[in-house]
Amino acid sequence: MRGTVLHGPGDVRIEERAEPKIVEATDAVIRTVATCVCGSDLWSYRGINDVPKPTPFGHEYVGVVEAVGGEVTAIRPGQFVVGSFYASDNTCPHCRFGYQTSCERKQPVPGCQSELIRVPLADGTLVATPDEPSDELVPSLLACSDVMGTGWFAAVAAEVRPGSTVAVVGDGAVGLSAVLAAREMGAERIIAMSRHETRQSLAREFGATDVVTERGDEGVERIKDLTAGVGADAVLECVGTGESMRQALRSTRPGGNVGFVGVPHGVEIAGPELFWTHVALRGGAAPVRRFLPDLIERVWNGWTDPGRVFDLTLPLSEVAEAYSAMDERRAIKALLQP
Amino acid sequence: MRGTVLHGPGDVRIEERAEPKIVEATDAVIRTVATCVCGSDLWSYRGINDVPKPTPFGHEYVGVVEAVGGEVTAIRPGQFVVGSFYASDNTCPHCRFGYQTSCERKQPVPGCQSELIRVPLADGTLVATPDEPSDELVPSLLACSDVMGTGWFAAVAAEVRPGSTVAVVGDGAVGLSAVLAAREMGAERIIAMSRHETRQSLAREFGATDVVTERGDEGVERIKDLTAGVGADAVLECVGTGESMRQALRSTRPGGNVGFVGVPHGVEIAGPELFWTHVALRGGAAPVRRFLPDLIERVWNGWTDPGRVFDLTLPLSEVAEAYSAMDERRAIKALLQP
The missing domain is CATH 3.90.180.10 (Medium-chain alcohol dehydrogenases, catalytic domain)
Structure with missing residues (x-):
């Protein structure tokens, strides 16, 4: 064969x-x-x-x-x-x-x-x-x-609920599936982070209400702006780099959840950052x-x-x-x- | 004054x-x-x-x-x-x-x-x-x-429920309070990690069903032994050192939760360790x-x-x-x- x-x-x-x-x-x-x-x-x-x-x-x-x-x-x-x-x-x-x-x-x-x-x-x-x-x-x-099973797990791990404000880091097939999963779970607001037009457009069709093209600190700022300074209830990390994890952690409101499904490459999380932000983490191989x-x-x-x-x-x-x-x-x- | x-x-x-x-x-x-x-x-x-x-x-x-x-x-x-x-x-x-x-x-x-x-x-x-x-x-x-508010938060963060198997890392006042909190929330099994007799005895009075005196890898092994190789549903980290956090992460079953309330000193968490163990983390200043x-x-x-x-x-x-x-x-x- x-x-x-x-x-x-x-x-x-x-x-x-x-x-x-x-x-x-x-x-x-x-x-x-x-x-x-x-x-x-x-x-x-x-x-x-x-x-x-x-x-x-x-x-x-x-x-x-x-x-x-x-x-x-x-x-x-x-x-x-x-x-x-x-x-x-x-x-x-x-x-x-x-x-x-x-x-x-x-x-x-x-x-x-x-x-x-x-x-x-x-x-x-x-x-x-x-x-x-x-x-x-x-x-x-x-x-x-x-991909859909993985995007779904990201949303489950981040405790997406009806009415949630969700941000999705990553516009690959998993990130886009995570957008769809969040919509299926009743999220009210879904912010897709993407700078690629085709992917933005599919994200919107899958349920994204907002698209953020900025990355890093600027991306975090934009999410804070869109959420009246509070941060997202749930952030779905669908990349797996140190940069994307940092962005996810910093976009989440205190007490909110990061669901991470990107296989980590070079991801180190400082204990004090988690401690002083109250952001919870759950993830892994879906x-x-x-x-x-x-x-x-x-x-x-x-x-x-x-x-x-x-x-x-x-x-x-x-x-x-x-x-x-x-x-x-x-x-x-x-x-x-x- | x-x-x-x-x-x-x-x-x-x-x-x-x-x-x-x-x-x-x-x-x-x-x-x-x-x-x-x-x-x-x-x-x-x-x-x-x-x-x-x-x-x-x-x-x-x-x-x-x-x-x-x-x-x-x-x-x-x-x-x-x-x-x-x-x-x-x-x-x-x-x-x-x-x-x-x-x-x-x-x-x-x-x-x-x-x-x-x-x-x-x-x-x-x-x-x-x-x-x-x-x-x-x-x-x-x-x-x-x-201390009781902090131990209580550790148990809430680790999602202790009626019937849970809980391990508590740390036998200070917060760790002992966490034992008490787990009992109040209906945990079925509460494993206190302590090598200090007075503290062990108060832990038992507060609801600990088992005491583990070993630390590090041996402590993790003991908890695995006590849980038929599975690990604890919820581990309450009440110390804040790299060593205690490692012990907490490794004592938790896949999909289980670490609630951490010890102010972190020298705690770094490797992304792959979280990813491949499915252990979730929530904590911070209670x-x-x-x-x-x-x-x-x-x-x-x-x-x-x-x-x-x-x-x-x-x-x-x-x-x-x-x-x-x-x-x-x-x-x-x-x-x-x-």
């Missing part, structure tokens, strides 16, 4: 790879219907994360179950499924508290930008849709598998599995359309162009069809 | 000072009935915080109102009042969200280890008791003014004013007795011995009677 392999910075290729098989009795193998490139893949593509040897890439996927191991009971061949980027048993204490990305048995689901995917712990990782989806629903279901049943229902019923973050669709064979377009910010997010 | 002045490390004296007067129309002046020494006073007494010139000390107090300014309406002369260590207007947006220690007009209430105290923003800072309290109630009311009406009611009705943290009572004239006893851990907390 064909699959994506990252060889080094800027060097991503489609190659013939061995077909994945059932290894554990709890595995499933799925035939990919759609996959995509994640902002976090770019950390490696750009050489910021080291990739010492050729590595199969991708961790977002929807597909049809081909085969299941002998212990899989909740999922069966022929079903259309959405999975999360970490496999989880969904039965350990951490899973039951809703933190499946801290599952005692968690493991990555690697190499998903390919025609076939082996998914470990299938019962705890995959969620089947009620039926075979129409083609139009596929992008939104795929979005649930990572436990997408917790939200999948709810998100799939919202998409299935047409209540929300997170798939609109995909502004580029390519055949899997053109994966190199997909990475390049996202790297150069020509595309927000690229969907790949095997 | 007589008041306490810190001259430098280890040098605390009782001196004749000018009588405080009404300066602003929102001020009150109170005659101190009881005051005390705070663990945080020791940072200066030990020379860790710099004290460049002789400074009036103390910030915990209960007393009887002597005089009020022309704009004070909620408090009147003759009332017995409990105040918090920061004055707040209790009307600004931050106060209304319950973060009075981030009040837009916040200011310290300094020099409280004295016979008379000027309290700014009296209406927003002081809470009167229903009547003149009996002598036995005074220590518990005084405890509400700081907004004691938020909790005062509730805490006073609990004490007034005899439901709880936080004043038991005072194991040394001295006349104000012996303030030097009070500092020394706490510094040498001969006393948990010293109450001073003017």
Whole structure:
């Protein structure tokens, strides 16, 4: 089968790879219907994360179950499924508290930008849709598998509530999904931080009431201006740099919450800054599995359309162009069809 | 009037000072009935915080109102009042969200280890008791003014709920109060970390179900052992060092909460550690004013007795011995009677 392999910075290729098989009795193998490139893949593509040897890439996927191991009971061949980027048993204490990305048995689901995917712990990782989806629903279901699940967690972690004033740091697919999540949760005011016109426009369609183009101290000032000097109740940090975290912390009102989902690179938080501002922090790798049943229902019923973050669709064979377009910010997010 | 002045490390004296007067129309002046020494006073007494010139000390107090300014309406002369260590207007947006220690007009209430105290923003800072309290109630009311209010905030910040498993880092008066707060909030299991027999014993009386004497990695291991490898739902950090914060973060289960109230000295938190553990953080200078009406009611009705943290009572004239006893851990907390 064909699959994506990252060889080094800027060097991503489609190659013939061995077909994945059932290894554990709890595995499933799925035939990919759609996959995509994640902002976090770019950390490696750009050489910021080291990739010492050729590595199969991708961790977002929807597909049809081909085969299941002998212990899989909740999922069966022929079903259309959405999975999360970490496999989880969904039965350990951490899973039951809703933190499946801290599952005692968690493991990555690697190499998903390919025609076939082996998914470990299938019962705890995959969620089947009620039926075979129409083609139009596929992008939104795929979005649930990572970016929408992650944006949703940012909003949950920051305790967004009906009436909240929310600011979103980051205008990538996760940031835009976070805007949509905040709207779904009833936020009254949603301030998107973006200096990129296409993204601003999608942010507004997703529910942003204000757009702030300034960054750093000026961005913080603008948010203070927009909130009568108080700061936002909830700030959703969807980037993961020291700069974006600082901006998030300083845009939050005392007693407000930062939900952070950008994988941190160079983020250090000074105890006194947290102490003297009363800003609370919750975040991490989004436990997408917790939200999948709810998100799939919202998409299935047409209540929300997170798939609109995909502004580029390519055949899997053109994966190199997909990475390049996202790297150069020509595309927000690229969907790949095997 | 007589008041306490810190001259430098280890040098605390009782001196004749000018009588405080009404300066602003929102001020009150109170005659101190009881005051005390705070663990945080020791940072200066030990020379860790710099004290460049002789400074009036103390910030915990209960007393009887002597005089009020022309704009004070909620408090009147003759009332017995409990105040918090920061004055707040209790009307600004931050106060209304319950973060009075981030009040837009916040200011310290300094020099409280004295016979008379000027309290700014009296209406927003002081809470009167229903009547003149009996002598036995005074220590518990005084405890509400700081340590119990602070321990209570630690438990609120860490989202302690009925049934929670709680660990408390720190066995000073705040840590012990945090144990009591967790019990009041219905925690099922309360693990106190202490290697000091007197404190362990009070912790148990306050509701601790387990005592852990180990520190650092071993302390974390013990808490994991006691929680079937999961970690505590809520960890109350009541010290403020890098070591204690590390211990708190590592003792918490994924998705659990650290409530931190120890003033941070040398605390740096690595973004990736928070991200990959899913531990949430909320803390800061406790907004004691938020909790005062509730805490006073609990004490007034005899439901709880936080004043038991005072194991040394001295006349104000012996303030030097009070500092020394706490510094040498001969006393948990010293109450001073003017």
